[in-house]
Amino acid sequence: GAGVSQSPSNKVTEKGKDVELRCDPISGHTALYWYRQSLGQGLEFLIYFQGNSAPDKSGLPSDRFSAERTGGSVSTLTIQRTQQEDSAVYLCASSSGPASETQYFGPGTRLLVL
Amino acid sequence: GENVEQHPSTLSVQEGDSAVIKCTYSDSASNYFPWYKQELGKRPQLIIDIRSNVGEKKDQRIAVTLNKTAKHFSLHITETQPEDSAVYFCAARLYGQNFVFGPGTRLSVLP
Numbered sequence: 001g002a003g004v005s006q007s008p009s010n011k012v013t014e015k016g017k018d019v020e021l022r023c024d025p026i027s028g029h030t031a032l033y034w035y036r037q038s039l040g041q042g043l044e045f046l047i048y049f050q051g052n053s054a055p056d057k058s059g060l061p062s063d064r065f066s067a068e069r070t071g072g073s074v075s076t077l078t079i080q081r082t083q084q085e086d087s088a089v090y091l092c093a094s095s096s097g098p099a100s101e102t103q104y105f106g107p108g109t110r111l112l113v114l
Numbered sequence: 115g116e117n118v119e120q121h122p123s124t125l126s127v128q129e130g131d132s133a134v135i136k137c138t139y140s141d142s143a144s145n146y147f148p149w150y151k152q153e154l155g156k157r158p159q160l161i162i163d164i165r166s167n168v169g170e171k172k173d174q175r176i177a178v179t180l181n182k183t184a185k186h187f188s189l190h191i192t193e194t195q196p197e198d199s200a201v202y203f204c205a206a207r208l209y210g211q212n213f214v215f216g217p218g219t220r221l222s223v224l225p
Contacts, residue, residue, distance in 0.1 A: 033212065042203060043158070043215040056212050058115075091157065101146045101207060105157040 002026070004106035006092050012112045013082055021077045021109045025094030032075050033103065034067055035091045043091065049075065051097070082113045116141040118206050120216030127194050128224050135219045137204035138186040144206040147187045148213075149178060153200045161202075162189070194223045 005024045013019050025032050034046040045059035049069045060066070064082075069075040079086055089110050093103040117140040127133050137147075148163035164171045164178045164187065171178050175194075180187040191198055204216040 035215075042217040043205075045212050045214065048212040050210070059212065101148065101163070101209075102160055103148075103213065105159070107157050 006106040023092030029094035031095040033093045038088045116214040118216040126222045133191045139206040146207045
C-alpha cells in the first residue's frame with residue numbers, strides 16, 4: 001500500500017506568515033510523529049499522537065507551533081508567525097500502534113522562511 | 115527525560131573495512147533501540163533494531179549490540195561498501211513514548 005505522504009514537498013514563505021504542513025500516515029496506523037531536521041542536523045522530536053490519547057506536545061519549541069490530527073488519520077502541523085530559524089525539513093512518521101515500534105517516515109516538507 | 119549521545123560524528127573507512135558507531139542513553143527504562151540510515155536528500159529508513167531483552171542482533175552485514183548495564187548500544191557494519199555511505203541515527207524509546215534520536219554519524223566509505 002501507499003506509504004506516508006506529506007505536502008507540500010517544498011514551501012517558501014515570508015517571515016511572519018503562517019504555514020500549514022500536512023501528513024497522511026499509512027492507513028490504519030494509529031501512531032503519528034512530527035520531527036524537525038535542520039540542515040546537517042539530527043531529528044528533533046516535536047509532537048506524538050497515539051490513537052485517541054492526548055498528544056505528547058513536549059517537543060514543540062514555542063507556542064507558535066501547533067498540530068492537529070483529525071479523525072485519527074491526517075495531521076496538520078501549523079507554524080504561526082514564521083521566523084527564519086523555522087527553516088528546516090519537517091518529517092512525519094507513523095507506526096501501527098504503541099506496541100509496534102517501527103516508524104515509517106514520509107518524504108518531508110522543506111520549509112524556507114525568507 | 116531521555117538523552118541520547120552518538121559517536122563519532124563523522125567516520126571514514128576504506129571499502130571492505132568495518133565501521134562501528136556507538137550510542138549512549140540516559141534513561142535505564144528505555145527498552146527499544148532502532149538504527150536509521152538516511153541518504154542525502156532522502157527520508158530516514160530503519161535498518162536494524164534491538165529490544166532490551168536481547169543483547170545482540172544480526173542482519174547480514176549489519177549487527178547491533180546492547181549493553182543495558184552501561185546503557186550503550188552500537189551499530190556494526192562489516193565489509194563496508196560505497197552504498198553504505200550515509201548518515202546513521204540511533205534512537206531510544208520507552209514503550210508507548212516518543213523516540214529520542216542521537217545527533218547522527220556521517221559515514222563515508224572510500225573506494
